[in-house]
Amino acid sequence: MAKDASHCKGGVGLERTVFVAAIAGLLHDIGKFASRAGETPPGGWEQAKQEAGYAHAALSWQVIQGIVPAGWVEELRAVLYHHHLAGATKENAVDPELAYRLALADWLSSGEREPEEEEGAKGIPYVLSPFSRLCGHHAERYYPALSLGDLTIDNAMPAQRTSQPARDEFGRLWQSFHRQAERRLTVMKSGEEEAFLEALYALLQEYTWCVPSAYAKHVSDVSLFDHSRMTAALAVCLTADGRDVQWCQEVMEGLKDKTGALPALERETAVLVGGDISGVQKFIYSITSSGAAKSLRGRSFYLQLLTEAVARYVLRELGLPVTNIIYLGGGNFFLLAPMCAQARLPAIQQEVSRRLLAAHEGGLHLALGWSPVRAGEFRVGEFHNAWEGLHKAIGRAKARPLAHLEDEALAQYLGQGMGVGGDPDKTCSICGAEFEKPAHRDTSGAEPLRLCSTCYGFEELGTDLARAKWLVSAHFAPQALPEHVENWRAVLQSFGMDFWAVEDLRQAVVKVKPAVMLLTPLKGGDVEKETSRIEGVTQVEVYRFFPQLVPWCEQPEKHICTFDELCEASTGGFKRWGVLRMDVDNLGRLFRKGFVRKNGQGKDVNHLTLSRVASLSFALRLFFEGLLPGFAGAGEHAALMQDRLYLQYAGGDDVFLVGSWDALPIFALEVQKGFCQFVCENPYVTISAGIALAPEKYPLYQAADDAGNAEDKAKGWRAEKNALHFLGFTMDWQEVAEAWRWARQFSTWCTAEPPKAPKALVQLLLNLYVGYAQEREQAVRRGRCAPAQVYFGPWMWRLAYYMARRRSDSHMPEEVKQELEELEKRLVQDPRQMEIIGLAARWAHYLARGERKG
Numbered sequence: 109m110a111k112d113a114s115h116c117k118g119g120v121g122l123e124r125t126v127f128v129a130a131i132a133g134l135l136h137d138i139g140k141f142a143s144r145a146g147e148t149p150p151g152g153w154e155q156a157k158q159e160a161g162y163a164h165a166a167l168s169w170q171v172i173q174g175i176v177p178a179g180w181v182e183e184l185r186a187v188l189y190h191h192h193l194a195g196a197t198k199e200n201a202v203d204p205e206l207a208y209r210l211a212l213a214d215w216l217s218s219g220e221r222e223p224e225e226e227e228g229a230k231g232i233p234y235v236l237s238p239f240s241r242l243c244g245h246h247a248e249r250y251y252p253a254l255s256l257g258d259l260t261i262d263n264a265m266p267a268q269r270t271s272q273p274a275r276d277e278f279g280r281l282w283q284s285f286h287r288q289a290e291r292r293l294t295v296m297k298s299g300e301e302e303a304f305l306e307a308l309y310a311l312l313q314e315y316t317w318c319v320p321s322a323y324a325k326h327v328s329d330v331s332l333f334d335h336s337r338m339t340a341a342l343a344v345c346l347t348a349d350g351r352d353v354q355w356c357q358e359v360m361e362g363l364k365d366k367t368g369a370l371p372a373l374e375r376e377t378a379v380l381v382g383g384d385i386s387g388v389q390k391f392i393y394s395i396t397s398s399g400a401a402k403s404l405r406g407r408s409f410y411l412q413l414l415t416e417a418v419a420r421y422v423l424r425e426l427g428l429p430v431t432n433i434i435y436l437g438g439g440n441f442f443l444l445a446p447m448c449a450q451a452r453l454p455a456i457q458q459e460v461s462r463r464l465l466a467a468h469e470g471g472l473h474l475a476l477g478w479s480p481v482r483a484g485e486f487r488v489g490e491f492h493n494a495w496e497g498l499h500k501a502i503g504r505a506k507a508r509p510l511a512h513l514e515d516e517a518l519a520q521y522l523g524q525g526m527g528v529g530g531d532p533d534k535t536c537s538i539c540g541a542e543f544e545k546p547a548h549r550d551t552s553g554a555e556p557l558r559l560c561s562t563c564y565g566f567e568e569l570g571t572d573l574a575r576a577k578w579l580v581s582a583h584f585a586p587q588a589l590p591e592h593v594e595n596w597r598a599v600l601q602s603f604g605m606d607f608w609a610v611e612d613l614r615q616a617v618v619k620v621k622p623a624v625m626l627l628t629p630l631k632g633g634d635v636e637k638e639t640s641r642i643e644g645v646t647q648v649e650v651y652r653f654f655p656q657l658v659p660w661c662e663q664p665e666k667h668i669c670t671f672d673e674l675c676e677a678s679t680g681g682f683k684r685w686g687v688l689r690m691d692v693d694n695l696g697r698l699f700r701k702g703f704v705r706k707n708g709q710g711k712d713v714n715h716l717t718l719s720r721v722a723s724l725s726f727a728l729r730l731f732f733e734g735l736l737p738g739f740a741g742a743g744e745h746a747a748l749m750q751d752r753l754y755l756q757y758a759g760g761d762d763v764f765l766v767g768s769w770d771a772l773p774i775f776a777l778e779v780q781k782g783f784c785q786f787v788c789e790n791p792y793v794t795i796s797a798g799i800a801l802a803p804e805k806y807p808l809y810q811a812a813d814d815a816g817n818a819e820d821k822a823k824g825w826r827a828e829k830n831a832l833h834f835l836g837f838t839m840d841w842q843e844v845a846e847a848w849r850w851a852r853q854f855s856t857w858c859t860a861e862p863p864k865a866p867k868a869l870v871q872l873l874l875n876l877y878v879g880y881a882q883e884r885e886q887a888v889r890r891g892r893c894a895p896a897q898v899y900f901g902p903w904m905w906r907l908a909y910y911m912a913r914r915r916s917d918s919h920m921p922e923e924v925k926q927e928l929e930e931l932e933k934r935l936v937q938d939p940r941q942m943e944i945i946g947l948a949a950r951w952a953h954y955l956a957r958g959e960r961k962g
């Protein structure tokens with residue numbers, strides 16, 4: 109039976125057995141990647157099959173010997189026997205406990221592989237996009253076999269593929285993986301275990317996200333990366349809880365049993381842990397617009413970092429490796445922890461809250477919830493209950509954010525007065541905090557700014573991010589939070605993390621040792637040339653998603669555009685900046701219900717598994733954090749977006765972007781088009797967005813709020829959502845695209861030299877629309893027209909009359925007249941077009957507006 113909680117030491121680094129279990133999990137199926145690339149096991153497939161039960165296990169073992177430092181290899185021999193447990197004996201130099209834990213972890217993580225699904229298997233050796241079958245959709249589309257670093261918005265889209273194994277494709281991928289493994293992994297030595305795990309994890313993410321974990325007999329919608337990291341997470345849990353051979357054997361018997369009722373399935377096996385940082389919106393946007401452009405990016409990025417730091421703090425306190433992160437991003441994280449973690453979680457939550465309270469004075473809270481999962485619950489048809497259980501636990505924690513803190517801790521911080529305020533020399537121009545002396549004075553703008561050290565820190569971070577050639581994070585033992593928190597760096601350090609965005613690696617100086625330093629080269633960062641080893645710091649290169657879109661101004665010297673400059677950069681005389689917010693519709697439901705499918709007996713079965721949670725969240729990150737910035741250079745109107753968009757935040761499924769008002773809808777349209785392709789044209793997976801416009805000096809929090817309201821309108825418009833709210837109109841994406849075509853047409857006519865149509869045409873269309881809308885609203889109010897119904901009425905006569913008069917204008921070119929005639933016909937046939945033309949006319953009106961003073 110399970111031993112006591114003594115295995116859960118935590119806070120002292122990784123135990124050796126946990127470290128070995130994590131690597132074994134990560135690499136147990138690496139042979140599948142090798143075999144995709146045409147590698148064969150030593151001695152041939154037949155011999156391998158006899159020895160290891162499954163040939164790929166022998167191949168995995170061979171790969172491990174090539175990429176794991178020699179001193180650690182022998183401890184991993186269990187991988188060779190995880191399918192052939194009879195061979196897992198001390199005589200074969202195998203730790204049988206590890207072999208059994210690994211085997212059970214493999215089974216639990218692939219709860220998705222049950223026989224009835226095999227009918228869907230096509231034997232296609234690529235990873236099936238999880239969206240291709242979500243919510244009953246049927247479109248078999250597969251990811252390309254490319255490393256994450258090689259993806260662009262053009263080659264990353266899932267596509268139809270044949271069962272002919274594209275050996276060359278996987279061969280190239282494999283060779284590149286192997287080269288990188290030699291460079292990044294084999295050089296590690298004793299004492300660098302944690303760094304090794306980080307490097308291995310990142311490398312697998314980069315290369316095996318597109319290698320199927322199973323495809324011959326099973327549906328290949330889980331990548332080798334997602335299957336391996338979840339197997340590792342489970343192997344770690346079984347190890348930390350000290351599960352012995354018998355324990356594992358009994359659970360495996362239970363899983364094999366057709367009745368599915370053996371008592372071993374009732375055993376609690378691991379804990380799902382979820383963290384949610386609340387207060388995020390308020391924290392990011394409650395700043396004045398003066399200098400907001402510079403500090404906003406820093407603020408929102410800091411929240412990403414803080415989420416990461418807190419998640420890693422929890423892991424470290426529980427003695428768990430990076431493999432036990434299921435998902436991390438956007439103020440949320442999900443972890444998998446051993447049962448023994450439950451005893452420590454309340455104290456950890458309290459400690460995190462205490463630190464957050466001291467650092468942010470109640471502005472940010474962590475709600476931490478957890479829920480144990482029984483062995484049987486990892487199976488298809490049951491895992492969704494465990495997932496739901498976790499969300500309920502987080503919800504309860506959220507409802508009482510500070511309930512677990514002692515009164516003294518609360519009183520200490522809440523008792524601190526807010527100060528008297530009023531003296532502008534002693535308050536921060538950005539956040540309003542009071543100080544004796546500003547940390548920084550900014551006299552570059554129209555009005556001089558005084559910044560507190562916190563805001564100045566965010567400003568520097570924002571600027572650094574824009575110029576960075578390297579992202580560097582360091583991980584070490586948590587530090588005490590200083591009496592006076594200088595800036596964000598001190599908060600991260602108190603959770604055991606530091607971060608730099610630098611042009612030169614020498615600028616990243618780790619103060620706390622020993623530390624593991626993770627380096628991510630961006631454009632211009634050359635790994636081979638620049639890494640040098642620092643005493644007491646292990647450096648490893650890792651891939652990291654980094655969504656980045658920065659508008660640059662060249663005059664007077666190169667700098668990031670301010671909101672005022674984005675405003676100034678709008679087309680024509682209508683000067684506005686704006687905020688675009690967008691996210692996926694009904695995301696929670698996609699996870700909870702998206703995998704429900706009918707079984708052979710016509711009964712609904714929920715196919716959600718731990719690996720599918722991992723794969724669906726990875727897919728969303730790939731789109732929003734990996735591909736999203738690419739859409740600013742896409743389509744025929746790419747020039748309109750160049751240096752006019754500033755991505756403040758993209759994480760999870762969430763986007764917050766500031767830009768020149770007219771660039772925002774173009775970007776939104778491109779993103780939506782790309783998303784549609786990315787989700788395999790799945791009609792149930794949609795996205796909605798809101799755009800709010802703001803004049804110069806408009807408060808940021810107000811613009812953020814307005815955009816939030818606009819997004820709510822888009823989502824509240826109709827049950828299926830899938831819409832954009834812009835310029836007071838809400839419509840579906842196709843309609844927006846059509847409105848954009850007309851808006852461009854109208855404004856081109858009006859601004860041509862000589863004009864092909866007078867500006868009065870746009871005004872006329874706008875008036876016709878307003879008349880239509882008023883008439884329609886009255887009709888709805890009087891019950892003569894249902895809200896969703898198209899409305900025919902007197903507006904049609906006015907339309908015909910005025911359009912005829914326009915067309916009698918002798919200066920109007922024939923082509924324009926013809927287009928207008930076509931337009932009139934369409935409007936009369938389908939009054940919904942009136943909405944589209946209304947938006948188009950308003951859009952064109954602003955685009956074509958001349959320069960005017962004031």
Ligand SMILES: [Zn+2]
Pocket residue numbers: 536537538539540541559560561562563564
């Ligand atoms: Zn401030």
